[in-house]
Amino acid sequence: MKIKKYLFASILALLFAPSALFAQGPLDPSLLLKPATDAWPSYHGDYSGRHYSTLKQINASNVKGLTLAWIHRVNLNPDGAITGGEGPESALTAGGGMEFGGPQIKAIPLMVNGVLYFAMPDHAYAVDARTGRQIWHYAWKTRGGIHIGNRGMGMYGDYLYFETPDNYVVSLDARTGKERWHKLIADVKQEYFSTPAPLVIGNHVIIGMGGDSLDVPGWLESRDPETGEIQWKWYTTPRKGEPGFETWPDEYSAAHGGGMPWQPPTYDPELNLLYVPTGNPNPVLAGQSRNGDNLWTASIVALNPDTGKMVWWFQCSPHDTHDWDATQVPVLIDGQIDGRPRKLLAQANRTGFFFLLDRTNGKNILTKPFIESLNWYKGIDEKGQPIRDPEKDPQIAGALVSPTTDGATNWPAPSFNPDTGLFYVGTSQSYSLFYLTDTDPRPQGWGAAERGVGGLGNYLRAIDYKTGKVVWKHSTLIGAQGLLSTAGGLLFGSDGAGNFVAYDPLTGKPLWHAGLTANPSNAPQTYMLDGRQYVVVGAGDSLFAFMLQR
Amino acid sequence: MKGTKGIVIVAFTVWATALVGAKLPAAGNPPAPQGGDKRFDQAAVERGQKMFVAQCGFCHGSKATGGQSGPDLIRSVLVMGDEDGKQLGEFLKVGRPDKGMPKFDLSQEQARDIATFLHQRIAAVIERGDYKILNILVGDAKAGEAFFNGAGKCNTCHSPTGDLQGIGAKYDPVDLQGRIVMPRGRGGRRRGAAGAQALRSLPTVTVTLPSGQSFTGLLLRVTDFDVMLRDDSGTLRSFTRDGETPKVEVKDPLQAHVDMLSKWKDSDIHNMTAYLVTLK
Numbered sequence: 001m002k003i004k005k006y007l008f009a010s011i012l013a014l015l016f017a018p019s020a021l022f023a024q025g026p027l028d029p030s031l032l033l034k035p036a037t038d039a040w041p042s043y044h045g046d047y048s049g050r051h052y053s054t055l056k057q058i059n060a061s062n063v064k065g066l067t068l069a070w071i072h073r074v075n076l077n078p079d080g081a082i083t084g085g086e087g088p089e090s091a092l093t094a095g096g097g098m099e100f101g102g103p104q105i106k107a108i109p110l111m112v113n114g115v116l117y118f119a120m121p122d123h124a125y126a127v128d129a130r131t132g133r134q135i136w137h138y139a140w141k142t143r144g145g146i147h148i149g150n151r152g153m154g155m156y157g158d159y160l161y162f163e164t165p166d167n168y169v170v171s172l173d174a175r176t177g178k179e180r181w182h183k184l185i186a187d188v189k190q191e192y193f194s195t196p197a198p199l200v201i202g203n204h205v206i207i208g209m210g211g212d213s214l215d216v217p218g219w220l221e222s223r224d225p226e227t228g229e230i231q232w233k234w235y236t237t238p239r240k241g242e243p244g245f246e247t248w249p250d251e252y253s254a255a256h257g258g259g260m261p262w263q264p265p266t267y268d269p270e271l272n273l274l275y276v277p278t279g280n281p282n283p284v285l286a287g288q289s290r291n292g293d294n295l296w297t298a299s300i301v302a303l304n305p306d307t308g309k310m311v312w313w314f315q316c317s318p319h320d321t322h323d324w325d326a327t328q329v330p331v332l333i334d335g336q337i338d339g340r341p342r343k344l345l346a347q348a349n350r351t352g353f354f355f356l357l358d359r360t361n362g363k364n365i366l367t368k369p370f371i372e373s374l375n376w377y378k379g380i381d382e383k384g385q386p387i388r389d390p391e392k393d394p395q396i397a398g399a400l401v402s403p404t405t406d407g408a409t410n411w412p413a414p415s416f417n418p419d420t421g422l423f424y425v426g427t428s429q430s431y432s433l434f435y436l437t438d439t440d441p442r443p444q445g446w447g448a449a450e451r452g453v454g455g456l457g458n459y460l461r462a463i464d465y466k467t468g469k470v471v472w473k474h475s476t477l478i479g480a481q482g483l484l485s486t487a488g489g490l491l492f493g494s495d496g497a498g499n500f501v502a503y504d505p506l507t508g509k510p511l512w513h514a515g516l517t518a519n520p521s522n523a524p525q526t527y528m529l530d531g532r533q534y535v536v537v538g539a540g541d542s543l544f545a546f547m548l549q550r
Numbered sequence: 551m552k553g554t555k556g557i558v559i560v561a562f563t564v565w566a567t568a569l570v571g572a573k574l575p576a577a578g579n580p581p582a583p584q585g586g587d588k589r590f591d592q593a594a595v596e597r598g599q600k601m602f603v604a605q606c607g608f609c610h611g612s613k614a615t616g617g618q619s620g621p622d623l624i625r626s627v628l629v630m631g632d633e634d635g636k637q638l639g640e641f642l643k644v645g646r647p648d649k650g651m652p653k654f655d656l657s658q659e660q661a662r663d664i665a666t667f668l669h670q671r672i673a674a675v676i677e678r679g680d681y682k683i684l685n686i687l688v689g690d691a692k693a694g695e696a697f698f699n700g701a702g703k704c705n706t707c708h709s710p711t712g713d714l715q716g717i718g719a720k721y722d723p724v725d726l727q728g729r730i731v732m733p734r735g736r737g738g739r740r741r742g743a744a745g746a747q748a749l750r751s752l753p754t755v756t757v758t759l760p761s762g763q764s765f766t767g768l769l770l771r772v773t774d775f776d777v778m779l780r781d782d783s784g785t786l787r788s789f790t791r792d793g794e795t796p797k798v799e800v801k802d803p804l805q806a807h808v809d810m811l812s813k814w815k816d817s818d819i820h821n822m823t824a825y826l827v828t829l830k
Binding site for chain 1: 627672678775807808
């Protein structure tokens with residue numbers, strides 16, 4: 001009996017020992033070009049940023065039977081992890097986004113060949129997609145930086161890429177979790193910090209960064225997936241002699257003008273255009289040293305991913321003074337306008353405006369507010385850009401503005417469902433008093449203070465992309481939130497009270513829910529394995545997987 | 551960007567304030583510590599500042615944000631990358647003669663003091679939660695009083711000799727102004743300060759079962775699937791919701807303030823603040 005017990009324990013140990021497990025095969029690059037189906041090979045699921053899956057095994061008629069498959073709680077303990085990094089050994093006890101309300105999985109896990117890959121600040125993981133068991137854990141010794149979140153990974157063959165709060169891009173071997181190399185992106189001492197999931201296009205790894213505490217320049221860069229060497233850099237503000245330079249007072253203000261591109265971009269393979277949403281200008285809330293529109297901050301720009309050359313731009317909030325970056329997902333829609341097929345780009349912007357553009361040339365088709373409380377603009381110009389009301393810039397005595405710096409929405413992924421033609425987004429209608437605190441002609445950093453003063457409620461909204469009209473809205477306790485819609489006639493999201501919910505995409509009516517240990521902390525994703533569809537969502541420090549019971 | 555990029559600061563226990571969109575405190579914005587940033591040796595900051603103003607201020611400005619001929623040192627890559635005066639000290643020994651920057655013969659301690667001053671200045675820019683709000687009392691108290699009794703209809707619920715008596719002494723102008731717009735959540739208080747008054751400003755709920763039995767209390771949470779309240783005895787009660795059953799009626803004692811959000815003119819807010827500070 002004892003021997004049997006021992007044998008059984010040994011087999012169990014072999015089965016579950018992380019060192020005994022290996023991930024199961026490279027990413028076929030053609031998967032990146034298809035709508036999300038069996039795999040989820042990139043942050044957005046596919047290049048379009050729609051957060052829509054063609055899977056429909058789980059659908060409106062059977063969603064009531066959706067049940068828990070497994071929970072994976074992340075292991076932040078560096079013992080037994082593969083380690084790397086430039087910081088001290090003592091740094092291994094930190095990480096995971098502890099300083100911002102505890103560890104939160106803000107990544108959308110990749111799922112390739114039966115394995116989930118995701119990252120958190122200073123940590124990267126491979127997890128078995130059938131069972132939720134950890135395969136390997138990589139822990140990074142940080143030199144510091146703001147540990148606010150990590151959006152996850154990019155994949156190229158057997159190689160993974162993720163960014164760290166102290167601004168390195170790290171490449172791991174997906175099979176083992178062993179580090180291939182790490183490369184410095186930006187200097188943490190200048191208050192840069194990096195959260196995006198790298199995007200892989202052909203033989204380019206596209207990398208952005210964040211950080212607007214000090215007035216430093218922003219850029220997007222492309223690196224070689226094999227060597228990590230830089231292929232090109234594109235600065236988010238123009239240098240002298242470049243078009244757009246006239247929207248800054250001088251070379252100095254443009255070079256210190258911010259514009260951090262910290263949302264994973266989207267991509268149209270046919271047009272070979274990369275769609276990059278850029279961050280807010282610097283100084284952030286005090287605009288007196290940067291008169292002008294401040295291109296290409298708070299903009300959507302189209303770049304050639306092979307060269308980094310800009311093809312077109314559209315600015316969402318010219319001369320922004322409220323920290324409203326445009327780093328929300330630029331969603332690519334192949335739709336119809338006036339009966340004609342069009343290549344479109346839609347964005348629900350942090351300012352509270354829904355923009356619809358022609359993605360071949362950046363021309364505006366539609367600009368419509370999607371919340372009711374907007375009070376900071378005077379009109380829309382001929383290019384479709386909102387005209388800000390200077391009286392709603394931060395004032396010494398206070399200006400009451402909606403939305404707040406958190407925005408009408410924010411970075412969590414919205415969803416577009418081609419079956420309903422509706423664009424789904426989590427929204428907030430909060431107000432703040434904005435106080436100008438730095439009246440110097442050359443202000444620094446943020447330059448103002450903000451005090452929240454309540455609001456008119458948060459809603460999950462469905463927007464008709466052709467008209468910009470809100471077709472339905474459903475009250476939630478959370479504003480911005482990550483969403484997923486599927487061909488099964490379902491919209492997955494959260495009510496902000498810890499419930500993971502499947503909504504009817506046509507009406508917003510809840511069809512199914514499960515109370516989790518925390519609110520979902522980014523959009524769910526879905527995949528098919530062994531003929532069974534899974535829906536996975538990160539909530540706090542755990543991944544939750546759901547499937548239909550048979 | 552910072553403090554807002556991680557926007558989903560998710561409190562699993564959802565307080566009733568979230569119902570009206572009041573935000574959770576932004577991470578990393580604690581109140582300013584008294585006597586400056588504790589990470590820096592204050593005596594070194596003062597020595598460094600004195601030396602800086604005397605020797606560097608003419609070119610770089612007394613606040614180190616740039617002056618007649620010298621660049622902004624808050625944005626200097628050399629200063630940002632400096633560790634405890636080491637790199638700055640080395641640089642000052644040589645200067646940048648080609649650009650008119652002379653060398654300075656400073657001791658290691660002096661260079662460290664100047665560096666400490668500059669690092670403290672940079673930290674003060676980074677710590678946006680500690681920025682000091684300027685004098686906001688620009689409004690017209692008379693116009694504020696007229697608004698209080700007229701268009702604002704504030705006198706419907708409030709009285710300068712009743713609930714608002716002495717309010718100008720109780721709160722500083724910034725807190726007072728926040729409370730005028732929204733007397734709960736982050737508007738008035740930076741954080742904390744609960745108590746009976748704060749509870750009175752939270753929404754209440756009445757839940758009526760099909761049997762006719764009803765329960766009233768402080769609204770703790772309401773979703774599509776459940777509703778939770780705390781009654782006067784302190785008992786916490788939760789109910790499952792199924793569509794319109796049970797009947798759920800929420801009352802917000804601050805509904806008038808919520809309704810005002812989209813109506814305020816900034817000048818009315820400033821005038822109201824100027825008026826209420828006189829109620830001492």
